[in-house]
Amino acid sequence: MSTVRLDYKNEHIAVLTLNRPEAANAFSLQLLADLNTALEEVEQNKELRALIITGSGEKAFCAGADLKEREHMNDDEVVATVSKIRNSVTRVEDIEIPTIAAINGAAFGGGLELALGCDIRIASEKAKVGLTETSLGIIPGAGGTQRLPNLVGLGKAKYLILTAKRLTSDEALEIGLVEEVVPSESLMDKAMEIADAIAHNGPVGVKQAKKAIQLGHQTDIQTGLKIEENCYEKTIPTEDRLEGIRAFKEKRKPQYKGK
Numbered sequence: 001m002s003t004v005r006l007d008y009k010n011e012h013i014a015v016l017t018l019n020r021p022e023a024a025n026a027f028s029l030q031l032l033a034d035l036n037t038a039l040e041e042v043e044q045n046k047e048l049r050a051l052i053i054t055g056s057g058e059k060a061f062c063a064g065a066d067l068k069e070r071e072h073m074n075d076d077e078v079v080a081t082v083s084k085i086r087n088s089v090t091r092v093e094d095i096e097i098p099t100i101a102a103i104n105g106a107a108f109g110g111g112l113e114l115a116l117g118c119d120i121r122i123a124s125e126k127a128k129v130g131l132t133e134t135s136l137g138i139i140p141g142a143g144g145t146q147r148l149p150n151l152v153g154l155g156k157a158k159y160l161i162l163t164a165k166r167l168t169s170d171e172a173l174e175i176g177l178v179e180e181v182v183p184s185e186s187l188m189d190k191a192m193e194i195a196d197a198i199a200h201n202g203p204v205g206v207k208q209a210k211k212a213i214q215l216g217h218q219t220d221i222q223t224g225l226k227i228e229e230n231c232y233e234k235t236i237p238t239e240d241r242l243e244g245i246r247a248f249k250e251k252r253k254p255q256y257k258g259k
């Protein structure tokens with residue numbers, strides 16, 4: 001049985017589930033391999049418009065690195081494994097379509113770093129999140145030291161990483177680490193509602209908006225505005241842009257094709 005499942009809700013929305021509930025969905029080498037196979041399938045499917053990432057079971061979204069595997073690794077193997085986790089999270093961040101982390105339980109260490117690689121994070125009331133690495137004598141190695149400050153600001157990120165603090169989902173909501181908190185039983189419905197809203201928008205526009213935000217955020221304002229201009233230009237020759245204007249004029253919902 002694969003440690004990662006990829007299910008299609010409809011032709012535009014897929015759900016990727018980390019599926020090692022007996023090990024809190026931790027990143028074993030097998031899970032990392034299966035995750036990359038699933039991500040490749042997502043990258044190649046040009047009909048997809050949104051991806052939801054979640055964990056199986058009620059306890060954990062993902063407990064980060066597999067600490068039982070780690071125990072038997074030499075230094076070189078640890079370096080290689082951390083690199084695999086880092087590259088996998090970056091691969092998630094680089095997916096053209098929006099990604100939504102539906103945090104169903106504990107998201108610690110690399111598990112939270114995976115959620116930080118997603119565009120939108122929602123959490124169940126029972127979820128807990130934290131970059132716990134310094135409590136294990138290491139540091140976040142899959143982008144956490146970079147993406148957490150981007151999201152919540154330097155002071156809060158330093159506080160959370162240096163103390164290895166575990167936050168409740170409400171505390172995470174308060175500092176903008178997650179966008180919404182919902183009861184456990186509503187988590188996937190809420191994730192689908194967000195994915196569905198995205199899927200109804202112009203696919204080229206959505207991808208270009210994501211790209212403009214992502215790339216522009218890492219640079220100065222003048223370069224950022226140039227990036228935005230370039231991304232906007234990609235939407236100009238599309239049928240969808242004309243459909244958007246036509247639908248507005250005809251007072252109906254637009255039917256976008258991603259062309």
Ligand code: COA
Binds near residue numbers: 064
């Ligand atoms: N690697 C490997 N196995 C892990 C794991 C990890 N990161 N996290 C949990 N597991 C395993 C546990 O060892 C346990 O297995 P066992 O039944 O064979 O003992 C199983 O998953 C369930 O975990 P358990 O702790 O019994 O469940 P829980 O619901 O009480 O707590 C967590 C779940 C995730 C909150 C807790 O296990 C935890 O804090 N894990 C460490 C997370 C962490 O700091 N990760 C950072 C890594 S850099």
